């Protein structure tokens with residue numbers, strides 16, 4: 001009742017209550033930010049079972065930033081019980097419109113603290129600050145606002161079924177929340193991945209727990225603090241940093257979790273889908289890996305193709321699920337395209353992500369950087385031509401990997417087929433008179449997340465959009481995503497959309513009611 005009264009007064013559910021926690025003081029970017037380091041369960045920050053912790057490493061200087069509580073299977077169970085109780089209790093009393101107000105309030109708080117959130121994200125994940133502010137945090141806020149607008153617009157249909165005369169029949173559908181949802185997310189856009197999933201999940205009326213990636217849980221914990229300030233009732237949102245192999249697995253296995261929203265790699269996605277089936281046949285949506293083709297025809301605007309071609313690969317240091325994993329460049333412009341890319345790369349500023357002039361920060365964590373080095377060694381061993389980079393930035397502390405370009409990449413090579421998830425441009429040539437063949441090559445992948453084409457010929461562009469087997473198609477642009485547009489892949493890039501109206505359905509179930517009168 002207090003919640004409803006507060007909402008009516010516009011002060012949020014808990015009336016802007018502060019929450020106590022153990023945390024650490026992040027002094028960076030001329031800011032002094034308090035960041036929680038405990039699990040967030042049932043509206044409170046608590047230690048993990050047996051005080052287990054994870055070391056959180058700053059990828060820019062390789063120092064340990066802080067220790068964060070590391071959830072166990074029992075901790076996951078506590079969060080699920082809290083979410084279950086809230087779903088059938090306090091959350092049920094909050095009307096759809098009030099739910100929207102809470103989400104808007106949370107978005108306003110995220111906006112108010114956006115410089116703090118972007119600073120934390122930059123230090124924790126290595127994202128360049130300007131990008132963290134605009135994309136990581138900016139698009140997170142957009143997602144909460146966009147889905148807040150849906151809360152009171154989730155509706156079913158009336159359906160003209162056959163009546164048994166002389167009686168009449170009324171059949172209608174209701175869209176209902178599923179219940180407790182588990183969310184498991186990767187480290188490349190920590191707060192944005194949380195927001196894409198959780199905003200849709202909460203708008204649909206569910207309660208949830210999230211296990212963020214173990215390397216970058218800090219913005220999720222700061223977000224948990226803001227959720228209390230916004231007034232979300234205890235148990236509706238729970239945040240549990242921990243390891244995928246135990247906390248993540250416990251979410252997938254839990255019998256009271258009815259839906260799992262997952263973003264991560266294809267092998268883990270397959271494993272999780274089996275766990276969802278074996279435990280309680282929970283619904284799942286999977287946003288998985290990609291190896292997105294970008295086809296650049298000679299009749300394109302070359303300046304634009306180079307600019308977007310660069311960002312298709314190097315945006316967020318390549319830690320971008322829709323990154324162009326393979327560029328097919330028409331033979332007539334191939335050498336000029338490569339020359340221009342190399343010119344731009346030589347002037348790219350690599351360094352401290354908090355420095356406003358930096359264009360390229362460190363990779364997210366050491367194991368990932370080491371994998372990129374191995375990936376490049378494999379490319380060289382296979383006979384691809386390494387024309388730039390392929391190694392750690394020399395004489396520099398931190399996980400800095402030189403942006404890399406390979407040319408002469410053949411279809412059968414490992415680097416032509418497998419995702420690097422790093423700043424590695426893989427270029428192959430094609431003959432412009434044989435469009436069929438480049439389409440076949442672009443589609444010869446088990447992934448189908450995104451794709452792109454550069455051409456001034458509208459027929460060629462639309463024909464590409466028709467024929468490409470990918471959930472997203474960019475024409476004369478790249479990375480242009482929006483919270484209102486559905487996002488997700490085909491084939492082994494998974495299923496179930498994030499963002500847009502379609503994402504709501506991932507977190508809803510349809511009930512059909514029939515009345516005879």
Ligand code: TAP
Nearest residue numbers: 185186213214243244248249264265268287288289290321
């Ligand atoms: P994963 O290793 O798959 O990890 C993703 C998440 O799953 C992490 O939170 C991880 O925990 C957790 N996890 C690991 N094992 C688990 C298990 N047995 N049960 C439940 N959860 C488990 O991927 P990653 O290395 O973080 O991210 C890179 C991959 O994600 C790339 O392939 C990339 O393409 C993909 N990705 C896809 C998209 C979209 S939208 N399609 C977006 C971003 C990334 P830990 O923290 O312990 O690892």
